[in-house]
Structure formats: structure tokens, C-alpha cells
Amino acid sequence: MNEKACKVLAARIRLETLKVIHSRGFGHVGGSMDLADLMAVLYGEVMKFDPKNPRWEDRDWLVLSKGHAGPVAYATFGIMGFYPMEDAYTLNHPHTKFPSHTDRQLTPGVDLTTGSLGQGASTATGAALGNKIDGRDNHVFCVIGDGEADEGEVWEAFHFAYAHKLDNIIYFIDNNGYQLDGPTDDILAHGDIAKKAASFGLYTQEIDGHDVKAIYDAIQNAYATKGVPSCIVLKTSKGKGATFAEPKHDHSSQPNEEQWAEALAAAEKALADAENA
Template identity: 90%
Template sequence: MDVKKCNVLAAEIRLETLKVIHSRGFGHVGGSMDLADLMAVLYGEVMKFDPKNPRWEDRDWLVLSKGHAGPVAYATFGLMGFYPMEEAYTLNQPHTKFPSHTDRKLTPGVDLTTGSLGQGASTAAGAALGNKIDGRTNHVFCVIGDGEADEGQVWESFQFAYAHKLDNLIYFIDKNGYQLDGPTDDILAHGDLAKKAESFGLYTQEIDGHDVQAIYDAIQNAYAKKGVPSCIVLDTCKGKGATFAEPKHDHSSQPNEEQWAEAIAASEKALEAVKNA
């Protein structure tokens, strides 16, 4: 595990995520930016994938169940070579391959279409079961928002995954404390998400979602746990790295050009600082 390389990649992902959303002028900044460290670990250190063959059958899968965070996926895939990065600067524009929510029929690198909250959790479980039936040894990684955990379908998928012993499936809950209408504790308090997931039989860990070493170690722990699916709760700061969105309730940002320029400049500075550390 190369911590510096991962931190550099995370900073690059944050910068490109801002540029992708800036190309449209507005979008889901908060819930995209807080996933940069996870994406850096997954695509920089953990996952098996082939940018030249996105449908490679033995690849690891990413299911971004919180599909509104598509921009962070598009930034990551561009940096990994699935397409020229500049193509993603057409976010949500006519005839684009990069809609606001991830779509497997449009964007190379997207494994499952998501956006209707809760459904990605179930389709990830189905994909993991299908891979097991086919005798594959790959893994399915599914990212769920804490606001998304309001959906009963999330918990039904946990029950299904446990019943089918899907140890090739790792759920991540992005616990940034906010959802569309405000703080999650005010809208529909979840209590202890880690204990809840554990009560469904999942091997559960809770970590700092911005610590790349902790993310990597938690994934390795999950790999070692046989016979049960895993859940990793990521304590994150919504909007991490975006000067106009961190840390506050900011589901869909509409900053002005001055704010965009400030955020992109700060992200470029942060990238240089990590490179020179």
C-alpha cells in the first residue's frame, strides 16, 4: 500500500470532480467529493479492472448506489484511462455519455445503473450472487449514502446478502451526516449504523473515511472474513475539499464563478502540497 500515491490520486480525483461539475455549473458536489479517498484506494490499490475492456468478466465491480455521486466516478474513470478526461466535462449536457446519475449503457466503467436510492444495494447483492454461481473470485463493492439508508431496501439487501453468504460483497456506508433535506439525525435518525449492519449479520467496521490506509486495511480485513458479507462505515465530511461546500448541508451546489475559481484553485494547491509532502 503506497499511502502517498493514494493521497495524490485522491487529490487528483477531487480536482477533476470539481472540474466535471463545473462544466455544468452545478451538481452534487458534497456527496461526490467525500468519496475521493475511497475511490483512490479502490482504483489505485484494490480493484481488478481493465480500462480497455470495461466489461471484462473477471473484473471487480463498483456499484455506486448513491448514483448522484456520479461525478466522482467519472473523474476516477477518466484518470484511470477509461476515456480522455475532457470527455467528462460534458456532464448532464445534451447527448453526453455522462449523466448526473451513473448509467452503464452510457459511461465506460459504470457497472450498474443507479440513482433510485436503495436499488443499487439490491442489484449489488444480485451481482455478487451471480458471480459466485458462475464460479468467479472477483468482488463487488457497493457505496450507499447514509441518507439512502432510510430506504428499507438497503436493509433487505443486507439480509439477502447474509442469507446467501456473499463474502465477495463489501458495502460502504458514506456517513457524512447529511441528506437532501438536512442532517440525517433530524430527518430520520439511524442510531448506530455500524451496530445495525452488524445486527443483520454483516462483518462490520467503522473507520475514518478520509484515511486511505484505514480504508485499505478495512478492505483487507473484509477479504479475510469468510462466509459473510461485509460493511464498512465511512465517517466522512460532506463536500471534503470543496471550499464552498465543506462542511455543511449542500446536496446540490449552485456556486457562482468566483466560488468555482476559488475551489478549483484551492484543490490545485492541495494537490501540489500532497505531491511535495
């Protein structure tokens, strides 16, 4: 992999994610910003996709089961050329094609509609089964929040994927330690979430979710493991790179314009630093 190019892409995704949310002035900053490194690896190094043909049948699929992270997907798709980046600056405006939660009927690049937590894990698993039945050599990548994993439907999906030997799906658990109402340990503690996923039969790895090389290597390990689905637990910092959100682990944010200016300037500097590293 080109590690530097991946780091630059991650920094660019963070900057554009902030711009997308800033267009509305508020939104789901925390759980969007912490996925930039994963998105950079997936779209910069791993996935098969065609921006001119988003429904290409042999593409790899991305399913943000934590659908409120839509802004990081919109930023990534814009950078990758699915549409002009500026289009996504209509986030949540009237008649927009870029709603708060991802919608496959509205936004090019979105493979499955998500938002009701837990359901994306099920539909992603169904997509993986369908692709396997059809004999396609592609993968489904499903991103699940650690707070979302409170939902029993997530674990039912893991059970189903293991029972059907779906080695063409990789689940990512965004383990940032926080959800809407506070720390996950205070609301519904998971204990060792990686051990729990492994107990369902999934080939499970636990890594630094901001280390692009570790993410890439973990995906390659998953590719090499046949006969069982995979789960990669990403240890992340909620709001990563957003100066007003990361220190407080904000789920959603309503910063003032001074705070926005500071955050955008910091993200622009981070991009310049990555390019010059």
C-alpha cells in the same frame, strides 16, 4: 500499499470531480467529493479492472448505489484511462455520455445503472450472487449513502447477502450525516448505523473515510473474513475539499464563478501539497 500515491490520487480525483461538475456549473458536489479517498484506494490499490475492456468478466465491480455521486466516478474513470478526461466535462449536457446519475449503457466503467435510492444495493447484491454462482474470484463494492439507508431496500439487501453467505461483496456506507433535506438525525435518525449493519450479520467496521490507510486495511480485513458479507462505515465530511460546499455540508451546489475559482484553486493547491509531501 503506497500511501503517498494514494493520497495524491485522491487529491487528483477531487480536483477532477470539481472540474467535471464545474463544466455544468452546478451539481452533486457534497456526496461526490467525500468519496475521493475511497475511490483512490479502490482504483489505485485494490480493484481488478481493465480500462480497455470495461466489461472484462473477471473484473471487480463498483456500484454507486448513491448514483448522484456519478461525478466522482467519472473523474476516477477518466484518470484511470477509460476515456479522455475531457470527455467527462460534458456532464449533463445534451447528448452526453455522462448523466447526473450513473448509467451503464452510457459511460465506460459504470457497472450498474443507479439513481433510484436503495435499488443499487439490491442489484449489487444480485451481481455478487451471480458472480459467486459462476465461480468468479472477484468482488462487488457497493457504496450507499447514509440518507439512502432510510430505504428499507438497503436492509433487505443486507439480509439477503447474509442469508446467501456473500463474502464477495463489501458495502460502504458513506456516513456524512447529511442528506438532501438536512441532517440525517433530524430526518430519520439511524442511531448507531454500524451496530445496525452488524445486527444483520455483516462483518462491520467503522473507520475514518478520509484515511486511505484505514480504508485499505479495512478492505483487507473484509477479504480475510469468509462466509459473511462485509460492511465498512465511512465517517466522512460532506463536500470534503470543496471550499463552497464543505462548511455547509451541501448536498448539491450552485456556486458563482468566483466561488468556483476559489474552490478549483484550493483543490489544485491540495494536489500540489500531496505531491510534495
